[in-house]
Amino acid sequence: MNLRYSVYVHGDLLGIVSKRGTNHRKILNFIHSLADDPFQKGDFTDTDAASRPRQIKIIGDFAVTFWSDHAVKAVMIVDISRTDQ
Secondary structure (H helix, E strand, O other): OOOOOEEEEOHHHHOOOOOOOHHHHHHHHHHHHHHHOOOOOOOEEEEOOOOOEEEEEEEOOEEEEEEEEOOOOEEEEEEEEEOOO
């Protein structure tokens, strides 16, 4: 039985992080890890306009916001932003 989830990231979000730094590699590793463990908790939790809980994971100078849709086995990365903004 395949428990691996699909992870969806809008391409524009990855462009926020320089491809030359360690942050880019760490963020990509984290995103890939969500496919195997979509129940990961972030460092913070907030809610979106639909009152859906979203996890916020701090990685280096960036915050990665995501939520898991367990009904369809998918993780949605909805934001990647600098933590100093």
